[in-house]
Amino acid sequence: MPQNHTHSHAHGHAHSQAHAHNHAHQHDHQDLADILDLDAEVLHEHLTEVMAWVHEQTGDVATVLDLGAGTGAGTLALARRFPGATVTAVDVSPQMLQYLRHKAHAAGLADRIRTVEADLDGADSTGADGTKAADADLVWAANSLHHLADPVASLARIRGAIRPGGHLVAFEMDAFPRFLPGDELETRCHEAVTAMRAGDMPHLGADWGPLLRAAGFTVQAQRRFEIDLEPPLPEATGRYAQTSLRRLRQGLEGKLSPEDLTALEALAEVVPTRPDLTVQARRTAWIATP
Numbered sequence: 001m002p003q004n005h006t007h008s009h010a011h012g013h014a015h016s017q018a019h020a021h022n023h024a025h026q027h028d029h030q031d032l033a034d035i036l037d038l039d040a041e042v043l044h045e046h047l048t049e050v051m052a053w054v055h056e057q058t059g060d061v062a063t064v065l066d067l068g069a070g071t072g073a074g075t076l077a078l079a080r081r082f083p084g085a086t087v088t089a090v091d092v093s094p095q096m097l098q099y100l101r102h103k104a105h106a107a108g109l110a111d112r113i114r115t116v117e118a119d120l121d122g123a124d125s126t127g128a129d130g131t132k133a134a135d136a137d138l139v140w141a142a143n144s145l146h147h148l149a150d151p152v153a154s155l156a157r158i159r160g161a162i163r164p165g166g167h168l169v170a171f172e173m174d175a176f177p178r179f180l181p182g183d184e185l186e187t188r189c190h191e192a193v194t195a196m197r198a199g200d201m202p203h204l205g206a207d208w209g210p211l212l213r214a215a216g217f218t219v220q221a222q223r224r225f226e227i228d229l230e231p232p233l234p235e236a237t238g239r240y241a242q243t244s245l246r247r248l249r250q251g252l253e254g255k256l257s258p259e260d261l262t263a264l265e266a267l268a269e270v271v272p273t274r275p276d277l278t279v280q281a282r283r284t285a286w287i288a289t290p
C-alpha cells in the first residue's frame with residue numbers, strides 16, 4: 001500500500017511530536033491494510049462462498065454500499081458477484097480509500113466502484129457526498145460495525161439508506177483468527193486481547209441479531225462460517241500469521257509478562273515455518289431487511 005505522507009518537515013518540539021504521532025499512525029495503518037489484504041488472499045475462497053450465499057438471498061441488485069470497506073476485499077468481491085451493480089465503498093480513512101481505488105483500477109472494476117469518505121458514527125454516514133440516502137439495494141458491512149461507538153444508532157441511520165426490498169448484511173468475526181491450535185502462548189495472547197476489547201470494543205463478537213432488531217431491522221437469515229485451513233495452505237498464510245502476531249504484540253505492551261512478550265516476538269519470526277500452522281476463524285453473517 002502506498003504511504004501517504006501528508007506531513008512535510010518537523011519544526012520545533014510540538015511539530016516533532018505530531019510528526020512522530022503521524023508516523024506511528026501511518027505505520028499502524030499500513031499494518032492494518034496489510035492484514036486486511038492478506039486476510040482477503042488467504043480466505044479468498046471463503047469470501048466467495050459468503051458472497052454466493054448473499055446472492056442467493058438477495059438476487060441481483062443495482063446499487064451496493066460497502067460500509068467500513070478498508071482495503072476493499074468485500075468491495076471487489078461484491079463487484080464481481082454482482083456484475084450489474086455499482087458499489088460505493090465508505091470508510092473513515094482516506095488512505096484506505098486511496099488504496100482501494102488503486103485496487104479497483106488494477107482489477108479493471110474502477111468504472112463500477114466509487115469511494116466516499118465518511119464517519120459511520122456521524123449523522124451523515126451514508127449520504128456524505130450528497131448520495132441520496134435511499135439508494136442502496138444491498139448494504140454490506142464486514143468487521144466494521146464493532147468499531148462503531150453506538151452501532152444501534154448507526155444501524156438505524158443505515159436502515160434509512162436501504163431501498164424497499166433491499167437488504168443489509170452484517171458480517172462479523174467471532175474472535176481474531178488463531179494459527180497454532182493448542183499453543184498456550186497464543187491462548188494467553190487471545191485472552192489478554194479479549195479482556196482489552198471488552199473495554200474498548202464491547203461489540204466485537206456480539207450477537208448482532210438483537211442489535212439489528214433494536215435498530216428496526218428484521219433478521220431474515222443467519223449463517224456461521226467456520227474456517228479451518230489445514231496444509232496445503234495458501235501461499236500467503238505464513239505472512240498472514242506473522243503480520244497478525246506482530247500486530248497482536250504491539251497491542252499487548254504491558255498486558256502480558258515481559259517473558260511472554262519476548263516469546264511472542266520470537267514466535268512471530270518463526271511462525272511461517274511452523275509445521276503445525278493452520279488458520280481457524282469463525283465468522284457470522286446476518287441478512288436483514290429494513
Ligand SMILES: C[S@@+](CC[C@H](N)C(=O)[O-])C[C@H]1O[C@@H](n2cnc3c(N)ncnc32)[C@H](O)[C@@H]1O
Pocket residue numbers: 036067068069070071072073074090091092093096118119120121141142143144147148
Ligand atoms: C477491520 S477493518 C474491515 C475492512 C473490510 N470491511 C474487510 O472486511 O476487509 C474495519 C474498517 O472500518 C473502518 N472504520 C472504523 N470505524 C469507522 C467509522 N466510524 N466510520 C467509517 N469507517 C470506519 C476502518 O477504517 C477500517 O477500514
